[in-house]
Amino acid sequence: MTVSRAFKADSLVSPETREAILKTAEELGYVFDSTASNLRSQKSGFVAVTIPSINNANFADTVGGLSDTLSKRDMQILLGYTNYNVEEEERLIEQLLRRKPEAIVVTGGTHTERARKLLQTVAIPVIETWDMPAHPIGHYVGFSNRAVMRDMVDHFVALGCRRIAFIGGDVQRDSRGSERRLGFIAAMQAHGLDATRLIAAGSPPISMREGANAMAKLIELYPDTEAVVCVSDLAAYGALTECRRLGIPVPERFSIGGFGNYEIGEVCVPTLTTINAFAREIGERTAQLILDILDGTQPVGDVGIAPQLIARDSSRRV
Amino acid sequence: MTVSRAFKADSLVSPETREAILKTAEELGYVFDSTASNLRSQKSGFVAVTIPSINNANFADTVGGLSDTLSKRDMQILLGYTNYNVEEEERLIEQLLRRKPEAIVVTGGTHTERARKLLQTVAIPVIETWDMPAHPIGHYVGFSNRAVMRDMVDHFVALGCRRIAFIGGDVQRDSRGSERRLGFIAAMQAHGLDATRLIAAGSPPISMREGANAMAKLIELYPDTEAVVCVSDLAAYGALTECRRLGIPVPERFSIGGFGNYEIGEVCVPTLTTINAFAREIGERTAQLILDILDGTQPVGDVGIAPQLIARDSSRRV
DNA sequence: ATGAAAGCGCTAACAC
DNA sequence: GTGTTAGCGCTTTCAT
Numbered sequence: 001m002t003v004s005r006a007f008k009a010d011s012l013v014s015p016e017t018r019e020a021i022l023k024t025a026e027e028l029g030y031v032f033d034s035t036a037s038n039l040r041s042q043k044s045g046f047v048a049v050t051i052p053s054i055n056n057a058n059f060a061d062t063v064g065g066l067s068d069t070l071s072k073r074d075m076q077i078l079l080g081y082t083n084y085n086v087e088e089e090e091r092l093i094e095q096l097l098r099r100k101p102e103a104i105v106v107t108g109g110t111h112t113e114r115a116r117k118l119l120q121t122v123a124i125p126v127i128e129t130w131d132m133p134a135h136p137i138g139h140y141v142g143f144s145n146r147a148v149m150r151d152m153v154d155h156f157v158a159l160g161c162r163r164i165a166f167i168g169g170d171v172q173r174d175s176r177g178s179e180r181r182l183g184f185i186a187a188m189q190a191h192g193l194d195a196t197r198l199i200a201a202g203s204p205p206i207s208m209r210e211g212a213n214a215m216a217k218l219i220e221l222y223p224d225t226e227a228v229v230c231v232s233d234l235a236a237y238g239a240l241t242e243c244r245r246l247g248i249p250v251p252e253r254f255s256i257g258g259f260g261n262y263e264i265g266e267v268c269v270p271t272l273t274t275i276n277a278f279a280r281e282i283g284e285r286t287a288q289l290i291l292d293i294l295d296g297t298q299p300v301g302d303v304g305i306a307p308q309l310i311a312r313d314s315s316r317r318v
Numbered sequence: 319m320t321v322s323r324a325f326k327a328d329s330l331v332s333p334e335t336r337e338a339i340l341k342t343a344e345e346l347g348y349v350f351d352s353t354a355s356n357l358r359s360q361k362s363g364f365v366a367v368t369i370p371s372i373n374n375a376n377f378a379d380t381v382g383g384l385s386d387t388l389s390k391r392d393m394q395i396l397l398g399y400t401n402y403n404v405e406e407e408e409r410l411i412e413q414l415l416r417r418k419p420e421a422i423v424v425t426g427g428t429h430t431e432r433a434r435k436l437l438q439t440v441a442i443p444v445i446e447t448w449d450m451p452a453h454p455i456g457h458y459v460g461f462s463n464r465a466v467m468r469d470m471v472d473h474f475v476a477l478g479c480r481r482i483a484f485i486g487g488d489v490q491r492d493s494r495g496s497e498r499r500l501g502f503i504a505a506m507q508a509h510g511l512d513a514t515r516l517i518a519a520g521s522p523p524i525s526m527r528e529g530a531n532a533m534a535k536l537i538e539l540y541p542d543t544e545a546v547v548c549v550s551d552l553a554a555y556g557a558l559t560e561c562r563r564l565g566i567p568v569p570e571r572f573s574i575g576g577f578g579n580y581e582i583g584e585v586c587v588p589t590l591t592t593i594n595a596f597a598r599e600i601g602e603r604t605a606q607l608i609l610d611i612l613d614g615t616q617p618v619g620d621v622g623i624a625p626q627l628i629a630r631d632s633s634r635r636v
Numbered sequence: 637a638t639g640a641a642a643g644c645g646c647t648a649a650c651a652c
Numbered sequence: 653g654t655g656t657t658a659g660c661g662c663t664t665t666c667a668t
Contacts, residue, residue: 002654004647012653029439034416035362036645039353039660054385055378064372067399076413079397081385095394098352121347208585237585244587264582267526267555269562320638322663330637354661358644 007032038100045075047290048101050092052084052108052174053205058260058279059107062129065283066105073291075102082107084173084204090115097122103290109133109140110175125293127286130176130277132304139293141286141303145176148275149183150190151309152229152257155273157191160318161227161255164188165197167206167214167239168231174204177231180259184229197222206231211238212245219246225254226318233258233265233274240268240314255315270313277307325350356418363393365608366419368410370402370426370492371523376578376597377425380447383601384423391609393420400425402491402522408433415440421608427451427458428493443611445604448494448595450622457611459604459621463494466593467501468508469627470547470575473591475509478636479545479573482506483515485524485532485557486549492522495549498577502547515540524549529556530563537564543572544636551576551583551592558586558632573633588631595625 005013006021013021024030038044047070051059067077080096082089090112096104103124109131111119119126119137126138132147133140156164166184169177181198188195199221201214211234218225218239230236236258243250250256250270258265258274265272285303292299323331324339331339342348356362365388369377385395398414400407408430414422421442427449429437437444437455444456450465451458474482484502487495499516506513517539519532529548533556536543548554554576561568568574568588576583576592583590603621610617 004645005654008647014653017653031412031440032416033357033418033645035353035357035418036660037647039351039357039662040645040647042660044353054372054382055375057373060373060378064399067372076417077397079395081382094349098350099394100351100353118349122349208581212585237582241585241587263526264555267530267559269559322661323638326663332637335637351661354644355663356644357646358661358663360644 042100044100044102046078046099046101047075047287048078048080048093048096048099048104050080050082050089050096050104050106052082054079054081056205057262058277061279062107062283062286065280065285066287067283069284069287070290086110086112086115090118093118102294103127105129105286105290107131108175109136111137125290127289129282129286131179136302139289139299139302141282141289141305143277143305143307144183145179146183146186148259148277148307149180149229150187151307152259152273152275153184153187153191155309155311156227156229156255156257156315157193159227159255159315162193163197163222163225164193164227164229165199165218165222165225166195166229166231167199167201167211167218167235169202169204169206169210170200172203177204177206180231197225201235204231206235206238208234208238208241211235212242213238215239215242216246219248227255227257227315230256230258233260233262233272236272236274236314237262237264237268240270240272251314251316255318257315261310265312273312273315274310275307276310278305281305360418362418362420364396364417364419365393365605366396366398366411366414366417366422368398368400368407368414368422368424370400372397372399374523375580376595379597380425380601380604383598384605385601387602387605388608404428404430404433408436411436420612421445423447423604423608425449426493427454429455443608445607447600447604449497454620457607457617457620459600459607459623461595461623461625462501463497464501464504466577466595466625467498467547468505469625470577470593471502471505471509473627473629474545474547474573474575474633475511477545477573477633480511481515481540481543482511482545482547483517483536483540483543484547484549485517485519485529485536485553487520487522487524488518495522495524498549515543519553522549524553524556526552526556526559529553530560531556533557533560534564537566545573545633546575548574548576551578551580551590554590554592554632555580555582555586558588558590569632569634573636575633579628583630591630591633592628593625594628596623599623 006018080092105127128140131142132144168181185195199214201210261276324336398410446458449460450462486499503513517532519528579594
């Protein structure tokens with residue numbers, strides 16, 4: 001009927017009719033049923049998104065960028081979190097696809113066999129983020145977590161550090177974290193340096209507390225270490241506080257570097273050398289890519305993000 | 319057909335038939351269409367949730383608790399964030415209701431006139447969280463942000479502090495923050511103390527940086543202050559770092575208290591006195607309340623949460 | 637244990 | 653500018 005048209009902003013209804021309809025609807029407490037609309041039009045207005053954890057400022061920023069950009073076009077995010085677990089991701093992807101999203105965004109390029117197949121088979125845009133997969137399923141918006149560690153190691157080496165350690169999580173689960181660990185090792189070897197000072201701080205994601213514990217272990221195992229690369233700013237902050245507790249001056253005794261440009265890093269004392277991964281931009285550019293594909297506009301294709309080292313007070317010349 | 323039944327775990331299909339169907343479906347890349355299912359059965363499996371910000375550990379914990387509890391029953395969260403803005407909340411509530419959620423959870427008890435009406439009219443359970451509204455729309459799971467400040471002020475007074483200040487946001491927008499500010503004033507007055515040392519640190523939510531700036535302002539305006547109550551741990555941590563930068567010892571010179579029991583507060587030096595609001599429990603109990611209502615089980619009705627003061631190293635006897 | 641018929645509340649396509 | 657018809661892909665109900 002005309003009622004249906006009255007609820008679509010652009011359709012042809014006389015102003016008086018529309019106003020009367022909307023007024024009556026409000027009085028009756030009528031609420032438009034998008035379930036039926038979605039079924040008939042075969043458009044859900046959903047973009048499915050999986051992230052490892054809801055409680056992580058980086059992924060929250062990405063989702064914020066996605067959501068803000070997509071909501072301008074009245075699209076809504078359907079969010080699921082995987083707990084850094086690919087089996088859970090598979091389960092989630094299947095569940096999300098049943099809702100008939102118009103695109104799906106996943107974090108990372110590592111998935112179960114079946115999840116890959118689901119994503120390859122589905123007839124909507126698939127975007128992998130926070131990574132730069134060798135064989136993308138569809139598109140990606142991200143960077144190489146392995147390559148990015150090169151900048152941090154170069155930074156420390158340029159400052160004269162040679163004995164450099166790495167604090168990260170257990171190798172399983174968080175594939176971005178393990179990639180960074182591998183990147184650290186590769187970068188150290190490229191400089192001809194020893195890459196065996198690796199502290200496993202526990203099950204990813206590493207908390208501040210675990211970062212602190214790892215630092216204590218590091219000091220015990222390798223007391224002559226000059227610099228510490230941490231898998232995230234949270235771990236780095238934990239390491240920093242452990243030093244503070246032990247009365248060890250940073251950066252005088254140890255230089256410390258983090259990852260992710262979390263707010264804590266620019267407020268704490270000393271401020272934290274880190275790498276900005278442009279979390280929000282990842283979300284915004286992913287959203288734009290999706291809109292371009294759906295519009296049939298010439299899409300940019302894949303988007304490489306170039307993370308940026310931010311040198312702050314926690315690192316200095318040996 | 320039988321295919322439909324094969325996809326419902328509990329329905330009567332012969333094992334062989336079901337297996338054959340599922341196998342064929344997998345081969346064909348068939349994905350169950352919940353849009354159609356939802357329309358016909360008039361059940362969406364959605365619970366709509368609005369939170370002020372996605373990038374906040376407290377609300378993330380609440381959503382985590384909600385999501386984990388609801389996913390056991392195959393219900394999914396449809397999340398929207400309001401940016402601490404009631405107009406945005408109204409827009410969001412309307413949009414979410416169109417998806418026909420089976421319950422709706424909002425943060426706080428302050429809404430626009432129209433949002434209240436929408437929530438009152440809708441025929442699903444409505445739960446307000448993180449607050450204890452005088453006139454709940456449906457149910458609530460939360461606590462009084464005003465009353466809770468009493469514990470913090472009592473704590474400082476018991477330690478011998480008399481000149482106590484408050485750092486919070488501008489009064490608009492964040493109603494929980496303003497309630498805490500009012501609670502601080504009321505508690506101070508109850509002790510017969512001066513309640514005019516109020517620093518407005520900027521537009522809510524207050525960042526660590528803004529907390530630091532506010533502390534600088536506080537030191538300038540009221541240098542003889544003995545204790546500082548902050549609207550959140552993030553602001554409190556900012557205040558702490560400002561003291562560190564200025565070489566002012568905490569808690570020797572100032573006692574500092576926060577709110578929310580964020581991870582930073584138990585790792586930083588000195589550790590932060592705070593109030594645990596049981597964010598995750600709020601989510602879990604909200605989810606349980608929803609399930610009880612939908613099941614027709616005797617629901618508990620409203621749930622009062624009793625936040626707990628955690629005294630740590632940032633506060634001590636004057 | 638399986639099948640047939642009807643319909644959930646919208647919208648696409650086509651009249652008028 | 654408005655009405656009519658048909659159908660999106662499931663589930664409900666009833667029959668076999």
